Amino acid sequence: MTLMTSRQERRQGQSIVRGKFVPDSTHDQRLLDRPGGSDWLHMDPWRVLRIQAEFVEGFGQLAELPPAVTVFGSARTRPGDPGYEMGVQLGAALARAGYAVITGGGPGCMEAANKGAREAGGVSIGLGIELPFEQKLNDYVDVGIEFRYFFVRKTMFVKYADAFVVLPGGFGTLDELFEAVTLVQTGKITQFPIVLLGTAFWRPLIEWIKESLLSHGMISAQDPDLLHITDDPDEAVKLIVDSRRRADQAELEARVQAASADHNGT
Numbered sequence: 001m002t003l004m005t006s007r008q009e010r011r012q013g014q015s016i017v018r019g020k021f022v023p024d025s026t027h028d029q030r031l032l033d034r035p036g037g038s039d040w041l042h043m044d045p046w047r048v049l050r051i052q053a054e055f056v057e058g059f060g061q062l063a064e065l066p067p068a069v070t071v072f073g074s075a076r077t078r079p080g081d082p083g084y085e086m087g088v089q090l091g092a093a094l095a096r097a098g099y100a101v102i103t104g105g106g107p108g109c110m111e112a113a114n115k116g117a118r119e120a121g122g123v124s125i126g127l128g129i130e131l132p133f134e135q136k137l138n139d140y141v142d143v144g145i146e147f148r149y150f151f152v153r154k155t156m157f158v159k160y161a162d163a164f165v166v167l168p169g170g171f172g173t174l175d176e177l178f179e180a181v182t183l184v185q186t187g188k189i190t191q192f193p194i195v196l197l198g199t200a201f202w203r204p205l206i207e208w209i210k211e212s213l214l215s216h217g218m219i220s221a222q223d224p225d226l227l228h229i230t231d232d233p234d235e236a237v238k239l240i241v242d243s244r245r246r247a248d249q250a251e252l253e254a255r256v257q258a259a260s261a262d263h264n265g266t
């Protein structure tokens with residue numbers, strides 16, 4: 001007996017629907033693409049519960065991870081492309097340094113980083129997203145969570161990572177990169193290195209940031225320094241390890257100072 005594999009499939013958080021049960025929109029579309037009328041008024045309070053459930057599931061699965069780094073990058077990069085190979089090396093280097101690797105769980109650079117981590121014996125995590133076309137978590141994900149809502153998933157990328165490494169990518173990658181930079185710039189997250197991997201791809205963006213954003217006064221003089229850039233996956237990992245070490249040292253010194261102030265009654 002042959003299995004019917006040609007049916008359309010949609011993964012929606014914890015559920016999978018196939019064939020005629022695949023709706024013509026996603027949860028994100030139904031939340032954000034508000035149609036006319038007032039139906040949404042009655043639906044949105046229920047959505048809040050579903051959104052809460054995604055936070056609970058994500059927090060529950062990820063809270064006990066070892067220190068982790070989130071890797072972003074194009075969904076379209078193919079095995080054999082330099083970007084893909086760099087992703088594999090990066091995933092492996094992170095695993096060797098003891099980091100779990102978190103990605104969006106999709107194809108391309110996400111798959112590459114998961115592959116590198118898994119093959120090096122590390123922890124490989126994929127946070128998938130419901131999209132309007134068929135797709136599944138890549139084969140190199142060991143721990144996978146499916147999200148319905150982009151914004152819930154994005155919280156997980158930041159909350160459970162010590163750093164971001166960004167491989168070449170398109171709109172999705174830029175969205176994730178600039179969200180992270182904004183969180184660091186506004187002090188929402190501290191001691192959080194962001195490393196751009198691939199100098200030929202990223203250098204023009206850095207130049208534009210300096211020539212346009214900085215020279216028009218849209219960012220502060222020190223802001224371009226929030227982004228590190230390299231071609232070497234090992235150097236990317238070293239940047240992250242060094243930053244962690246400095247943060248731990250600063251925390252230790254602050255604790256010692258607080259304890260001695262306590263002791264001296266000051």
Ligand SMILES: CC(C)=CCNc1ncnc2c1ncn2[C@@H]1O[C@H](COP(=O)(O)O)[C@@H](O)[C@H]1O
Binds near residue numbers: 072171
């Ligand atoms: C072949 C194809 C387009 C599959 C899309 N499948 C995806 N699966 C999971 N995350 C994704 C996907 N597309 C975009 N993203 C998110 O956006 C980033 C990549 O978007 P882009 O390809 O650079 O713009 C990833 O880091 C990921 O978090």
